[in-house]
Each structure stands twice: as structure tokens, then as C-alpha cells.
Amino acid sequence: MLDLLVLLLGVLILLVMIIKFKINTFISLIVVAVLVGLGxxxxxxxxxxxxxxxxxxSLGELAIVFGFGAMLGRLIADAGGAYRxxxxxxNSFGKKRIQWAIMLASFIIGIALFFEVGMVLLIPIVFAVALEASVPLIYLxxxxxAGLSVTHGFLPPHPAPIAISGALGANPGTVLMFGIIAAIxxxxxxxxxxxxxxxxxxxxAFVVKTKLSAFGEIKQWELKDTPSFGISILTALMPVILMAISTIYSIVFNNGKPFAAATTSILKAGKVVTTTTYPTSVIENIMMFLGNPVSAMVISLLFALWTMGWKQHKKTAEMMTTVVDSVKSIAMLLLVIGGGAAxxxxxxxxxISSQISEMFKGSNLSPLILAWIITVILRVALGSATVAALTAAGLVQPMMANMSPNMAALMVLAIGAGSIAASHVNDAGFWMFKEYFDLDVKQTLKTWTVLETIIAVVGLGMVMLLSIFVH
Structure with missing residues (x-):
């Protein structure tokens, strides 16, 4: 219990440093991380x-994904593709229904892409839509x-649902089917x-902005000077297309599990020797390559240099200026995400996770509700949705002895819903939302944190509703 008080005190100190004393967010996160470690x-x-x-x-993969994603988004914007x-x-949906169009697009894109990648790719397009429709960016x-978060927490082939399915013996296809019913x-x-x-x-928070510190100012365009809609949307969705190809192939041929390298460790001559083996099939190696966000972003950026650059008769030097400017705009964002991860x-x-597990020994609650509560507490304490979900899966495994395959799938969804709840200052997604939408900490807590909690609560409600009909 003392350690949970240390966590609470650490969060309060962090909020005071950022909100009252206006200390840089990255510096505040690192200082608080040291203080909490001592506590x-x-x-x-x-x-x-x-x-x-x-x-x-955190930044090992995200640095490339964010960096290349920012470059890709800026190339599309500076060529007029985002405006198109x-x-x-x-024009297709009308201003009254544009919010629903963005939500649907985010949901579809979110099935194939990690949350962070989807956010990086969609921000420039959503910003351009908000400007053109004269609505606040956060309105869209x-x-x-919501679309990106729900798919991240509920639906395979995202890491947490796949990993929990494996740990609890649930069929990823069944989880996907029930997950879509709960997600809509x-x-x-x-x-x-x-x-x-x-x-x-x-x-x-609902003010119309013409410039974002994490993205820059959108240029004004005449429609006739912009690339066609087809080539613009193809360039923007290229990472989605590449990763979707890998995802569909894995669903059809690999029971929904993404292709990955296998790592084994053995004791040899008194030393632990770790070896990594890759799929022997050429097609599986290709699918593993396409399904990785890093390689998907690299291919997509090269494609964008042609479609949004050379094909539009732009000089290489001009495009490289765009690339440099895009990276400058996200430098602090990357540091803040790294601080949250620290x-x-x-x-x-x-x-802290082991203490939380001790709190629920011998509970008589419904297994689905208990799994959700444990995951929520872990999420609030640890920050990472994936770590909270995997830790919770390990804690609820003893409850799974007499569960049917369908109920196991619902357990995966209950944990997935709980893993999204109450994102706050120890979660990288919190800082990402804050920086991209130019919000302060209070506004982010009132929008992003509440949004994530609503997803968790409604998600649990849908799981409990499904449990009435599923046995």
C-alpha cells in the first residue's frame, strides 16, 4: 500500500511541476521518475x-516510425495532397457528417496499424480537414x-489482444469477431x-487553430495545383496497405498470429546463448517485413518522395527542406514520450504490479469484471496498456480452467478494455495527444483521459452483454 501512495505522490508532484511551475514536461518526467524510484x-x-x-x-522503434511518419505527412501536406x-x-460526406467519416476512416486504418503509427499518419490529414471545414481540430x-484506441485495445492483430489470446488459449479469430461487435x-x-x-x-480546447507546434502551418492551395485524390490517398495509406497485406495473410494462413522471429536461450558451457531464427518460407519473410511498422514506413516514405515530390516536379533540395522541418517539429514530442516511458x-x-495482484486473492467477483478491475489498476499504476494487459492475463490464468473457448475470447476483450482506461501522465499516448493537439495538461486530462475511460467502461458493458448470449 505504501508503494501505491508513492505512485500517487509522484503523479501529484509531476502535475504541480508542469501546471503550476511550468517546468518543461520532459525534465519533469525524468525528475519524477528518479523521485518515484527512490520512494x-x-x-x-x-x-x-x-x-x-x-x-x-519506447523510442527504439518509435523514433523511426515517428520520424518517417512525420516526413511522410509533411511531404503529403506540402505537396497539397492533404488538402486534396x-x-x-x-465534398463527399458534407460538413455535418465529416466527424463520422473521420471516425470510420480511423477505425478501418486502426485495424491494420499500431495506435502511434495511425496517429502520426492521420494528424496532417485531419488537420487539413478541420481547417477546410472551419472546425476545431479536437472536434475531429x-x-x-477513439477509432484508433478501440482497435488497439480490442482487435487482433494488435500486440496486446494477440498476446493475451495466446496466454489464455483464446482463438484470435473469435476474439476479432466478438471484438468488432463490442467495438462498434x-x-x-x-x-x-x-x-x-x-x-x-x-x-x-475547442478552438480553430491554423498552426500546430508538432506539425507546422498548412499552406493555402488551389485545388488545380494539388495531386489527384487517388495518388494522395494511396500515398497516405501506403503503410496501411502494406501492413494490411501482412495481416490478411497471417489471418488466412497463420491463425491470425503475426509472423515473427523465434528467440531461444540455452545454457552452453556455463553461459546463456541466445539464438534467433526467422521463418524459412520466403513468402513468410516477406510478410514479416511488410508487417513491421519500420519497414512499412521506409517503403512508404520512398514512395512519397516520388508521388509527392519528383512526380510533382519538385526539386530534391526542396523536399529535403520539408523533411528536415518535419523532424524539427516532433523532436520535443519524442523526448516527452521517452520521459513517459522512463x-x-x-x-x-x-x-508495483506484484502488490496489485496480492490485493485480489480470493475475490468472489465475476471473472470478467475482476479481470477488468485488475487491468484498470495496473494500467493506472504502470501506464503501458500492453504491459497492464499481459500482467493481468498472467494473474487471471487460474480462473480459466473451466472456461469455454468463447468465454476465453470475452476474457481477452475484458482485459483489453481495462488496459485502455484512465490514461494519464505515465502513458506515452497521453503526451502524444497533448502535444499533437496543442493542449495543456488539464485539457488533456479532461478530454483524452476521459475518452480512454469511456472506452474501457463501455467496452466492459459490451463484454458483459455478450456474455449473456455466449457460453
Missing amino acids: LRMPLGQIPVSIQNGIGG IAKTLI GIPMA PTVIVAGPIFTKIARKWVPE LKQILIDGG
């Missing part, structure tokens, strides 16, 4: 190692984030419906 009685030498591992583990997509969407941003009403409630409430609750790692290495 959790971690060895002094372990604290900097945990911070380093947290930042390295925005204009076409508004909430439905966009959840995303509607958390998207367009919550936006109406948030607009009255946090009116200061705090998360301190909490994990400090052993």
Missing part, C-alpha cells in the same frame, strides 16, 4: 538503468483517437457522442 526503495544504481531502458525500449484529401472528404481528433458501439459513444459533451465541458519502467521495475 519505491529501488537500488540507486538501478534507477538510471531503468530510465535508460524505458526510454530506449480534405476537400474530397468534405476525439473520434479519430464503443467507438460511437467515445467518439461523436463524447465530443458533444467535451465541447461543453472543455470549451477552451516513468513507466520505474514503476514496473519497482514491483
Whole structure:
């Protein structure tokens, strides 16, 4: 219980540093990570190692994905492609239904892409749509984030649902089927419906912006000077297409599990020897390559250099200026995400998850509700949705002995819903939403944190409703 108080005190100190004293977010996160590590009685030498591992583990892949994603988005915007997509969407759906169009697009894209990748790719297009429709960015941003979050927490082939399915012996195909049924009403409630409430609750966040610090200013365009809608949308969705090809192939030929390298460790001559083996099939190696966000972004950026650059008769030097400017705009965003990951790692290495598991021994609650509660507490304490979900799956495994395959699938969804709840200052997604939408911490807590909690609560409600009909 003392360690949970340390966590609460750490969060309060962080909020005071950022909100009251206006200290840089990245500096505040690192300072609080050290203080929390001391409060959790971690060895002094372990604290900097945990911070380093947290930042390295988070930014190892994200640095490339975010960097190339920012370059891709800026190339599309600076060539007029984002404007063309925005204009076409508004003309097709009308301003009154544009929010639903963005939510649907985000949901579809979110099935194939990780949350972070989807956010990076969609922001420039959603920003262009918001400007053209003269609506606040967050008016479209909430439905966009809802679509991406729901798919991230509920639907295979995302890492957490796949990993939990494996741990609990659930069929990923069944999880996907039930997940879509639960996800549709959840995303509607958390998207367009919550936006109406948030607009009255946090009116200061709903202002029309012409410039974002994490993206820059959108140029003004004449439609005749922009690339065609077909080539613009193909360029924007290229990472989605590449990863979807891999996803569909894995569903058809690999029971929904993504192709991955296998790592084995053996004791040899007193030393642990780790070996990594890759799929022997050429087609499986290709699918593994296409399905990786890093390679998908690299291919997509090269494609964008041609479609949004050379094909539009742009000079290479001009495109490289765009590339450099795009990376400058996300530098602090990357540091802030790394700082959030450092705090998360301190909490994990400090052993808070094991204390939480002890709190629920011998409980008589419904297994689905109990799994959800455990996951929510882990999510609030640890920050990472994936870590919370996997830790919870390990804790609820003893309850799975007499469960049918269908109920096992619902257990995966209950844990997935809980893993999204109450995202706050120890979650990288919190800082990502704050920086991209130019919000302060209070506004982010009132919008993003509430949005994620609504998804978790409505998601659990849908799981319990399904459990009435599924045995």
C-alpha cells in the first residue's frame, strides 16, 4: 500500500511541476521518475538503468516510425495532397457528417496499424480537414483517437489482444469477431457522442487553430495545383496497405498470429546463448517485413518522395527542406514520450504490479469484471496498456480452467478494455495527444483521459452483454 501512495505522490508532484511551475514536461518526467524510484526503495544504481531502458525500449522503434511518419505527412501536406484529401472528404460526406467519416476512416486504418503509427499518419490529414471545414481540430481528433484506441485495445492483430489470446488459449479469430461487435458501439459513444459533451465541458480546447507546434502551418492551395485524390490517398495509406497485406495473410494462413522471429536461450558451457531464427518460407519473410511498422514506413516514405515530390516536379533540395522541418517539429514530442516511458519502467521495475495482484486473492467477483478491475489498476499504476494487459492475463490464468473457448475470447476483450482506461501522465499516448493537439495538461486530462475511460467502461458493458448470449 505504501508503494501505491508513492505512485500517487509522484503523479501529484509531476502535475504541480508542469501546471503550476511550468517546468518543461520532459525534465519533469525524468525528475519524477528518479523521485518515484527512490520512494519505491529501488537500488540507486538501478534507477538510471531503468530510465535508460524505458526510454530506449519506447523510442527504439518509435523514433523511426515517428520520424518517417512525420516526413511522410509533411511531404503529403506540402505537396497539397492533404488538402486534396480534405476537400474530397468534405465534398463527399458534407460538413455535418465529416466527424463520422473521420471516425470510420480511423477505425478501418486502426485495424491494420499500431495506435502511434495511425496517429502520426492521420494528424496532417485531419488537420487539413478541420481547417477546410472551419472546425476545431479536437472536434475531429476525439473520434479519430477513439477509432484508433478501440482497435488497439480490442482487435487482433494488435500486440496486446494477440498476446493475451495466446496466454489464455483464446482463438484470435473469435476474439476479432466478438471484438468488432463490442467495438462498434464503443467507438460511437467515445467518439461523436463524447465530443458533444467535451465541447461543453472543455470549451477552451475547442478552438480553430491554423498552426500546430508538432506539425507546422498548412499552406493555402488551389485545388488545380494539388495531386489527384487517388495518388494522395494511396500515398497516405501506403503503410496501411502494406501492413494490411501482412495481416490478411497471417489471418488466412497463420491463425491470425503475426509472423515473427523465434528467440531461444540455452545454457552452453556455463553461459546463456541466445539464438534467433526467422521463418524459412520466403513468402513468410516477406510478410514479416511488410508487417513491421519500420519497414512499412521506409517503403512508404520512398514512395512519397516520388508521388509527392519528383512526380510533382519538385526539386530534391526542396523536399529535403520539408523533411528536415518535419523532424524539427516532433523532436520535443519524442523526448516527452521517452520521459513517459522512463516513468513507466520505474514503476514496473519497482514491483508495483506484484502488490496489485496480492490485493485480489480470493475475490468472489465475476471473472470478467475482476479481470477488468485488475487491468484498470495496473494500467493506472504502470501506464503501458500492453504491459497492464499481459500482467493481468498472467494473474487471471487460474480462473480459466473451466472456461469455454468463447468465454476465453470475452476474457481477452475484458482485459483489453481495462488496459485502455484512465490514461494519464505515465502513458506515452497521453503526451502524444497533448502535444499533437496543442493542449495543456488539464485539457488533456479532461478530454483524452476521459475518452480512454469511456472506452474501457463501455467496452466492459459490451463484454458483459455478450456474455449473456455466449457460453
